[in-house]
Amino acid sequence: MDRSSLLQLIQEQQLDPENTGFIGADTFTGLVHRHELPLDPAKLDMLVALAQSNERGQVCYQELADLISSKRSSSFKRAIANGQRALPRDGLLDEPGLGVYKRFVRYVAYEILPREVDRHWYFYRHRSCPPPVFMASVTLAQIIVFLCYGARLNKWVLQTYHPEYMKSPLVYHPGHRARAWRFLTYMFMHVGLEQLGFNALLQLMIGVPLEMVHGLLRISLLYLAGVLAGSLTVSITDMRAPVVGGSGGVYALCSAHLANVVMVTGQGPQDLSHHLLFAPIRTGSEVGRAVWLRFSPPLPASGPQPSFMAHLAGAVVGVSMGLTILRSYEERLRDQCGWWVVLLAYGTFLLFAIFWNIFAYDLLGAHIPPPP
Template identity: 45%
Template structure:
């Protein structure tokens, strides 16, 4: 595939010549695969320092800085900014949203709240062999028909999960598939294995929750056995039938896997497990008599965060089938929630069926913690106010649920699972 070098700063011919020279010096003429930019060691008083500079231009520092003022700073004081500072300011000038820049955003860019290599990619439009166009606001697309299947898949992932062109460029530039996204496939495989083992042992593949041996299993959450702490997470490996497992696998592999590729296994795994834990804790308080099975807490956390991110950035998303994809996911969520509500509230022919509370808990986690993660692509989460607020709210909710479980004790009148066949036979045969 022919490589298209595009620069967003200055004269394109000079930029290309400079990049080729640096490439030959640093890599002996080989193709530059990644961009590394030294982090600028800015003074601690960076905010006050540049405030003094702008006050020399205007006695009272305005709330926003014009592009002309920033360009003048880049031309007259560029050496003082250092390499990373110049790249940060250049990226700020060539961002998608043109116009005046607040002083806070200016300080944030120079304070390195984003990685320097990310700022460089924003300004230079790297991985242009997969992109078309050469402006910061251009859409991300495949160059003609020359892109391979792998690049087209990556492009689809970028379009479906990342709202900004700069973020899509960076993802396409840095993604190498090493290490591969193994979290969602591993969870899905474990769930299939558990389901097959139970299915072969019980001889049933639909509604195993009516089977005593299944309800006495060691993985699902059972109110009388809530002192076994692992059940608050392990219940996500079990499912109430092939239909629930199928919907979970479809969501995890069609939405969870692309999100894992874009945002990383650690972040997506944290959102998923936060949804699972929130589902069991809320269920143990709000629906204390019901057992819990299924990965709906984690699945709904990812789906809710993804759908909310799409809705909030609708005009920026580049997916070709946004409406159909969103409608399909909403239909999927509604169908699974309806199935869970029907199973829980249907006339009881056996002890209490699994609760649908984890579905609701997953939605809450997705709209708070999950959305904060998806909105902070390639940013340090600890520096983001939305992440701190969502994390504190989640931690407080977990502590409150634990305190409620301790204070309320065992659920009064909880439906215990029916005894297994071996336990049901009276001793001595009477």
């Protein structure tokens, strides 16, 4: 049913004789059931819940039109924000007769979106095009690069200790700061199977569902911002350390999603799903391992010592930038005031890091290891 036919029916039934632009929610619900109108039950629930958040308990024509055309008005977004629209939690879980793909979409909705109404909205309006290609492509590229270097060096663990590994044009090394692409391309290089395996697992398990919900642009921006912040932070705080691995981007995704769930729903760790619990356990253990290797290295002193600052920088980017990006998965970023504040802060950090890398090493007389 299109917008004009439904509004025409409302006018014919004289449900709004004074032309106020509003009708009672109960009256509208009765109209739908009495005439057996083909309105999506989930959308009807959303509309009634929206009306219940209105002091007068009425449905607005514009809200009705926006809902039918799958658009969200500003009042609809405000109703989401005030949390007064309670839909049954098991609505989607009890949906019968779903195929494999729709079941996966339902799983993504429940794992990524903390509000039930957003889960319903996403489930019923999700389209498979465009597919989540960014995280899958990055992960595939990382695996291919690792396999190529593993076969070439005949080394699959602690590759950074092979003398030829650090000569790669992809690795970030403080002696090659002028080659700016290295601040990003280091994400394709990994120390060994352990680091690659866990990073790839988290990227596919968390990054792909996030990209399905929030889109390629937002997730790629968040991931790359974490990667770039990781290498720049190391160049400022740990000036002798090279960097490999995509942990900065992975930490940005995980921390952004966890923070968004906790902030929006007020849930504690005991209420989060199993894979959300796995992420902080895994990332925390990796940070602890990196700290141990950095300050008490049981490895050859001649080799490069890992830095844990890239992990922390990615987490900070995720909590700050990610909360803005993930809070409203439909609202455009440019319409959010908080987005511009976060963008300005990140831009200020980038400018500071650029000037630091140009001038600070010489001014401080930093003794960096010779580049390979």
